[in-house]
Amino acid sequence: xxxxxxxxxxxxxxxxxxxxxxxxxxxxxxxxxxxxxxxxxxxxxxxxxxxxxxxxxxxxxxxxxxxxxxxxxxxxxxxxxxxxxxxxxxxxxxxxxxxxxxxxxxxxxxxxxxxxxxxxxxxxxxxxxxxxxxxxxxxxxxxxxxxxxxxxxxxxxxxxxxxxxxxxxxxx
Amino acid sequence: xxxxxxxxxxxxxxxxxxxxxxxxxxxxxxxxxxxxxxxxxxxxxxxxxxxxxxxxxxxxxxxxxxxxxxxxxxxxxxxxxxxxxxxxxxxxxxxxxxxxxxxxxxxxxxxxxxxxxxxxxxxxxxxxxxxxxxxxxxxxxxxxxxxxxxxxxxxxxxxxxxxxxxxxxxxxxxxxxxxxxxxxxxxxxxxxxxxxxxxxxxxxxxxxxxxxxxxxxxxxxxxxxxxxxxxxxxxxxxxxxxxxxxxxxxxxxxxxxxxxxxxxxxxxxxxxxxxxxxxxxxxxxxxxxxxxxxxxxxxxxxxxxxxxxxxxxxxxxxxxxxxxxxxxxxxxxxxxxxxxxxxxxxxxxxxxxxxxxxxxxxxxxxxxxxxxxxxxxxxxxxxxxxxxxxxxxxxxxxxxxxxxxxxxxxxxxxxxxxxxxxxxxxxxxxxxxxxxxxxxxxxxxxxxxxxxxxxxxxxxxxxxxxxxxxxxxxxxxxxxxxxxxxxxxxxxxxxxxxxxxxxxxxxxxxxxxxxxxxxxxxxxxx
Numbered sequence: 001x002x003x004x005x006x007x008x009x010x011x012x013x014x015x016x017x018x019x020x021x022x023x024x025x026x027x028x029x030x031x032x033x034x035x036x037x038x039x040x041x042x043x044x045x046x047x048x049x050x051x052x053x054x055x056x057x058x059x060x061x062x063x064x065x066x067x068x069x070x071x072x073x074x075x076x077x078x079x080x081x082x083x084x085x086x087x088x089x090x091x092x093x094x095x096x097x098x099x100x101x102x103x104x105x106x107x108x109x110x111x112x113x114x115x116x117x118x119x120x121x122x123x124x125x126x127x128x129x130x131x132x133x134x135x136x137x138x139x140x141x142x143x144x145x146x147x148x149x150x151x152x153x154x155x156x157x158x159x160x161x162x163x164x165x166x167x168x169x170x171x172x
Numbered sequence: 173x174x175x176x177x178x179x180x181x182x183x184x185x186x187x188x189x190x191x192x193x194x195x196x197x198x199x200x201x202x203x204x205x206x207x208x209x210x211x212x213x214x215x216x217x218x219x220x221x222x223x224x225x226x227x228x229x230x231x232x233x234x235x236x237x238x239x240x241x242x243x244x245x246x247x248x249x250x251x252x253x254x255x256x257x258x259x260x261x262x263x264x265x266x267x268x269x270x271x272x273x274x275x276x277x278x279x280x281x282x283x284x285x286x287x288x289x290x291x292x293x294x295x296x297x298x299x300x301x302x303x304x305x306x307x308x309x310x311x312x313x314x315x316x317x318x319x320x321x322x323x324x325x326x327x328x329x330x331x332x333x334x335x336x337x338x339x340x341x342x343x344x345x346x347x348x349x350x351x352x353x354x355x356x357x358x359x360x361x362x363x364x365x366x367x368x369x370x371x372x373x374x375x376x377x378x379x380x381x382x383x384x385x386x387x388x389x390x391x392x393x394x395x396x397x398x399x400x401x402x403x404x405x406x407x408x409x410x411x412x413x414x415x416x417x418x419x420x421x422x423x424x425x426x427x428x429x430x431x432x433x434x435x436x437x438x439x440x441x442x443x444x445x446x447x448x449x450x451x452x453x454x455x456x457x458x459x460x461x462x463x464x465x466x467x468x469x470x471x472x473x474x475x476x477x478x479x480x481x482x483x484x485x486x487x488x489x490x491x492x493x494x495x496x497x498x499x500x501x502x503x504x505x506x507x508x509x510x511x512x513x514x515x516x517x518x519x520x521x522x523x524x525x526x527x528x529x530x531x532x533x534x535x536x537x538x539x540x541x542x543x544x545x546x547x548x549x550x551x552x553x554x555x556x557x558x559x560x561x562x563x564x565x566x567x568x569x570x571x572x573x574x575x576x577x578x579x580x581x582x583x584x585x586x587x588x589x590x591x592x593x594x595x596x597x598x599x600x601x602x603x604x605x606x607x608x609x610x611x612x613x614x615x616x617x618x619x620x621x622x623x624x625x626x627x628x629x630x631x632x633x634x635x636x637x638x639x640x641x642x643x644x645x646x647x648x649x650x651x652x653x654x655x656x657x658x659x660x661x662x663x664x665x666x667x668x669x670x671x672x673x674x675x676x677x678x679x680x681x682x683x684x685x686x687x688x689x690x691x692x693x694x695x696x697x698x
Contacts, residue, residue, distance in 0.1 A: 164332065
């Protein structure tokens with residue numbers, strides 16, 4: 001149906017491998033019955049895999065699970081379908097020209113990053129990035145466990161009695 | 173209690189805007205028994221609308237009407253529709269401001285005398301001196317509850333973020349380190365509680381410990397019976413009579429219906445983009461270039477402060493998000509000392525951002541992604557940050573103009589906000605970045621990096637004060653040179669930007685203007 005389903009033959013298995021842990025993917029997403037796959041990803045495994053790989057290359061945090069990248073990027077498959085499909089197809093063409101394989105199959109992050117640098121001024125890249133910079137970092141589930149950011153504090157009386165001045169500078 | 177004035181009541185002062193300038197003025201006039209109608213473009217929010225959530229509050233209270241960022245600066249690319257981060261709500265940007273309440277230094281009122289002619293700059297002395305304003309600074313500090321001598325409230329305890337910056341600053345020889353003055357209560361004051369060190373000052377203070385007209389001046393003015401505040405009322409044009417006196421303000425209410433509020437005097441306090449825009453949009457056959465614009469200076473000399481942020485990754489968790497957002501001030505570089513290679517000075521102000529805004533602002537350029545970015549974010553809880561608040565020189569071509577064809581939801585031309593750096597701004601910023609970097613290196617930072625300008629909250633200068641009508645828009649009282657009963661009551665009056673946050677000076681000027689307006693009314697001159 002899309003260009004990318006012809007030019008980007010990423011298998012469902014490949015997508016799951018990329019996802020790392022199916023259970024984590026399942027954690028934050030709406031599932032179709034009896035499957036670990038979210039409906040939209042089931043419909044568009046290639047696009048989903050491409051977006052996920054791209055999201056992880058744009059804001060790489062090794063310890064953050066795929067679901068936190070996929071969930072905010074999902075709506076782009078509806079809202080910007082052509083842009084995403086064409087953008088990923090173009091990225092694959094560039095990858096094949098340079099590395100002889102699709103973007104998602106390029107193993108080194110630095111090599112993939114080089115490909116993304118070429119397109120970083122374009123709408124496709126900045127749409128994905130602009131979506132993710134909010135969707136990934138404005139997720140309270142990640143704040144404290146991953147970044148040490150505690151989010152809303154007023155309901156706990158702020159930090160007056162909870163460490164606003166607890167730092168001892170003992171390293172100098 | 174809710175006073176309602178008639179549209180045809182021409183005895184009222186119409187005040188446009190309810191922030192530091194307009195809100196303060198309405199309250200000060202009410203105390204003198206002078207009636208006013210405040211037209212506020214934004215909605216009215218309650219304390220429980222204030223959330224500790226950066227994006228939610230940004231979406232809720234920011235001025236997001238279409239604006240065009242222009243000029244040779246990164247912001248033109250990174251935030252093309254958001255030149256300024258200011259508020260559209262009852263209370264204006266006093267909801268968002270961080271509370272730093274520094275007075276201007278005496279020499280900053282004498283820009284041209286002190287600095288002389290600087291090529292490319294449009295420097296001018298204020299028509300008032302520090303000594304003229306000093307009593308009003310004291311009044312403003314008491315009014316707002318500024319920690320320090322005027323109120324007797326102690327400064328805040330140093331939070332972690334400031335401790336880190338201060339440790340480095342002391343090692344490189346800085347001595348003027350303070351955790352105030354701030355208009356954030358450290359104890360019960362003015363019927364408001366003390367700071368709970370919640371963070372999120374720029375999202376609005378949920379506890380009301382930070383001064384804001386939202387929950388002080390505005391409700392008190394309304395309670396007096398002398399003031400009616402009309403939220404969701406966007407001023408469109410100021411009308412005048414044959415003699416060139418302001419007579420009324422036409423505005424659109426929240427449903428888009430137009431009204432004409434007649435006025436004895438009009439005070440414009442819509443912040444430095446909307447205030448000149450309103451004057452320009454009010455052009456007429458008598459004033460073809462816009463109201464009060466015989467000098468041609470309306471909308472010009474837009475200043476934002478020369479700024480940048482420096483962040484250091486420290487060896488241990490700092491938790492910069494805990495406690496007041498702008499928690500400490502270093503004033504060693506605020507002095508005038510041209511041996512540093514630039515005119516004017518800058519204040520170093522410790523600052524924090526939450527994860528959402530840090531991620532957004534760290535490098536908003538197209539290239540701001542990848543491991544360089546995420547390795548800093550991975551260390552979020554080890555970060556300490558400082559903001560450079562540097563004097564920005566007046567440059568005539570920096571300013572607000574009207575777009576030829578683009579119109580907003582009210583059919584008014586969209587403002588174009590043009591700003592480029594004067595070479596002095598570049599030199600000052602570079603010096604500030606070097607010094608801030610030295611501070612963090614001296615404090616043992618493992619990595620130091622720079623965060624570029626984000627949409628500015630300090631917007632001043634576009635209706636500047638001048639002694640001579642040819643040089644500026646208003647006189648020393650904020651009264652326009654051209655129209656006796658038309659006043660400017662916000663930061664757009666500033667003749668220079670200083671190295672200090674503008675709010676305290678806006679409030680001092682508004683209190684001073686209120687005295688003047690009352691006297692003139694008493695003498696039947698307005």
